[in-house]
Amino acid sequence: MLFQVTRPRVLSFYYVKRMWSFKAYVSY
DSSP: OHHHHHHHHHHHHHHHHHHHHHHHHHHO
16 A cells, blocks of 8 residues: 555656756756
8 A cells, every 4th residue: 555655656756857857958
């Protein structure tokens, strides 16, 4: 149960980090 709750959060964090990296790359 804890894994199911933590999984989406980590996935969301990874997605946000990836988007931020992509945005920084485009800006750079």
